[in-house]
Amino acid sequence: xxxxxxxxxxxxxxxxxxxxxxxxxxxxxxxxxxxxxxxxxxxxxxxxxxxxxxxxxxxxxxxxxxxxxxxxxxxxxxxxxxxxxxxxxxxxxxxxxxxxxxxxxxxxxxxxxxxxxxxxxxxxxxxxxx
Amino acid sequence: xxxxxxxxxxxxxxxxxxxxxxxxxxxxxxxxxxxxxxxxxxxxxxxxxxxxxxxxxxxxxxxxxxxxxxxxxxxxxxxxxxxxxxxxxxxxxxxxxxxxxxxxxxxxxxxxxxxxxxxxxxxxxxxxxxxxxxxxxxxxxxxxxxxxxxxxxxxxxxxxxxxxxxxxxxxxxxxxxxxxxxxxxxxxxxxxxxxxxxxxxxxxxxxxxxxxxxxxxxxxxxxxxxxxxxxxxxxxxxxxxxxxxxxxxxx
Numbered sequence: 001x002x003x004x005x006x007x008x009x010x011x012x013x014x015x016x017x018x019x020x021x022x023x024x025x026x027x028x029x030x031x032x033x034x035x036x037x038x039x040x041x042x043x044x045x046x047x048x049x050x051x052x053x054x055x056x057x058x059x060x061x062x063x064x065x066x067x068x069x070x071x072x073x074x075x076x077x078x079x080x081x082x083x084x085x086x087x088x089x090x091x092x093x094x095x096x097x098x099x100x101x102x103x104x105x106x107x108x109x110x111x112x113x114x115x116x117x118x119x120x121x122x123x124x125x126x127x128x129x130x
Numbered sequence: 131x132x133x134x135x136x137x138x139x140x141x142x143x144x145x146x147x148x149x150x151x152x153x154x155x156x157x158x159x160x161x162x163x164x165x166x167x168x169x170x171x172x173x174x175x176x177x178x179x180x181x182x183x184x185x186x187x188x189x190x191x192x193x194x195x196x197x198x199x200x201x202x203x204x205x206x207x208x209x210x211x212x213x214x215x216x217x218x219x220x221x222x223x224x225x226x227x228x229x230x231x232x233x234x235x236x237x238x239x240x241x242x243x244x245x246x247x248x249x250x251x252x253x254x255x256x257x258x259x260x261x262x263x264x265x266x267x268x269x270x271x272x273x274x275x276x277x278x279x280x281x282x283x284x285x286x287x288x289x290x291x292x293x294x295x296x297x298x299x300x301x302x303x304x305x306x307x308x309x310x311x312x313x314x315x316x317x318x319x320x321x322x323x324x325x326x327x328x329x330x331x332x333x334x335x336x337x338x339x340x341x342x343x344x345x346x347x348x349x350x351x352x353x354x355x356x357x358x359x360x361x362x363x364x365x366x367x368x369x370x371x372x373x374x375x376x377x378x379x380x381x
Binding site for chain 1: 131132156158159237238241242244245246248249
């Protein structure tokens, strides 16, 4: 697959879901570098540290909503406080199982953020990778 | 992470090889503990190993053997059907298979099937836990600990059952009258309390009243039965409840 997405970050406290997402991406394109974070705090810490070093940053973040301490929406708020460099370089995609209408609406209302349901499909990945 | 135990019931060598390879690559989530040609022969193996998932070739023979699974004395495994023949998808639905895969197998499709199986199992477990907890909390509410929790819009009050004189239905609310004349309004209706109260020494004398039998001072007969309490409170017993009431207080 010819792609401009080289590095992907997965933020999901559920290890199994994290594994599935990572596996589906690598099955489609083994060259994509995947960083898995089971803690949203550690993930945002990483982004804060490297917010001005694009070579360390993911092109795309797959973000879960239901996570302890810092949930997906809190994560996006923190992300929005980061540098212009990272906001230009990194795109966020919410990846969730939520059945809560309010959350689905909240996820869709911000057009700069992508949204899809778990499990992620290869069609969806191909759509955003190309 | 959850490791799912599976067996393969398929006579096709390509399917067996592909599933073996898939299981090797994904050993962190799936353990294929055995291969069998057909369902009939696999039953004893299934009984022994208790797999959570069966990859099944839906041959006419295997479909006919489905009833054998009813003998299992544990949770019936989930199924993923694997076939060239799309009409087997109908059989998959009929037998509540979690997914249907066409040959040749695609590993990303398989991963999604496994995802569906695990999520279904997790949902079933969490639904069951929720039910069990509900039942537990109901038993606690009903247990005779001598107290009742009365919730109103801004607080929850714990009241000793013995202090209640009677409860009165006020539309969708309930008014509790206590022996010290205090009145408490609850935001639940009388019906929601009656199951807790009636297992104790309370009796519903009237559509609108549940009374504490221990607080009754005397019962007067004058155009029907009346329960009299301290502070001059008197409540009527509904005609159609009189007989049952008399039986109850004689106990």
